Amino acid sequence: xxxxxxxxxxxxxxxxxxxxxxxxxxxxxxxxxxxxxxxxxxxxxxxxxxxxxxxxxxxxxxxxxxxxxxxxxxxxxxxxxxxxxxxxxxxxxxxxxxxxxxxxxxxxxxxxxxxxx
Amino acid sequence: xxxxxxxxxxxxxxxxxxxxxxxxxxxxxxxxxxxxxxxxxxxxxxxxxxxxxxxxxxxxxxxxxxxxxxxxxxxxxxxxxxxxxxxxxxxxxxxxxxxxxxxxxxxxxxxxxxxxxxx
Numbered sequence: 001x002x003x004x005x006x007x008x009x010x011x012x013x014x015x016x017x018x019x020x021x022x023x024x025x026x027x028x029x030x031x032x033x034x035x036x037x038x039x040x041x042x043x044x045x046x047x048x049x050x051x052x053x054x055x056x057x058x059x060x061x062x063x064x065x066x067x068x069x070x071x072x073x074x075x076x077x078x079x080x081x082x083x084x085x086x087x088x089x090x091x092x093x094x095x096x097x098x099x100x101x102x103x104x105x106x107x108x109x110x111x112x113x114x115x116x117x
Numbered sequence: 118x119x120x121x122x123x124x125x126x127x128x129x130x131x132x133x134x135x136x137x138x139x140x141x142x143x144x145x146x147x148x149x150x151x152x153x154x155x156x157x158x159x160x161x162x163x164x165x166x167x168x169x170x171x172x173x174x175x176x177x178x179x180x181x182x183x184x185x186x187x188x189x190x191x192x193x194x195x196x197x198x199x200x201x202x203x204x205x206x207x208x209x210x211x212x213x214x215x216x217x218x219x220x221x222x223x224x225x226x227x228x229x230x231x232x233x234x235x236x
Contacts, residue, residue, distance in 0.1 A: 033223065042208050042226030056215065056222055091162065102150055102212070102221040103169055108162035
């Protein structure tokens with residue numbers, strides 16, 4: 001039983017560059033979530049998908065951020081024109097979702113740590 | 118207003134003792150879920166326990182139990198018989214229904230409590 005997988009584990013890039021992260025959820029999970037976590041804080045919601053549909057996107061999310069889940073399986077999160085403030089841990093989670101799945105926990109990957117030079 | 122408040126930045130406990138980590142929440146939705154996660158220094162988020170707003174009994178999961186006081190909007194995590202491996206950051210999180218009231222989506226997390234277990 002494989003868990004949520006994220007790639008890469010670490011990414012170091014220069015300010016202004018674009019970066020893309022990948023998340024592979026637990027195979028039977030139809031929902032996939034992206035969160036951002038800065039040091040000493042709780043994770044902050046970015047966006048989530050049910051199958052291939054993006055159901056919610058945080059109002060705090062800059063237009064530089066975009067996420068896709070084209071076939072309802074893996075997802076990518078792209079950040080364009082990175083800024084210093086984008087340095088954080090980007091966490092992906094998956095779960096079963098829908099009207100009857102309110103008690104289903106989200107299972108998290110190990111995250112991608114982004115450092116902007 | 119903060120949706121999830123964890124007022125204890127850090128807590129210390131002696132090995133084999135019990136410890137309570139506090140969590141209060143704010144919502145006007147009568148239907149919601151509360152979750153606790155553990156995040157060791159290695160970084161992974163580990164699901165511990167869940168409590169639904171309509172659950173009549175407090176949730177328990179091994180050494181973890183949830184002291185759910187709905188009227189006070191609190192959902193404190195109790196860890197019994199603490200072990201050295203329990204040293205970690207602990208997050209309380211809430212899931213509410215979406216704007217349409219048809220589904221549950223994102224988690225909203227508190228700021229966490231760092232638990233240190235002393236031998």
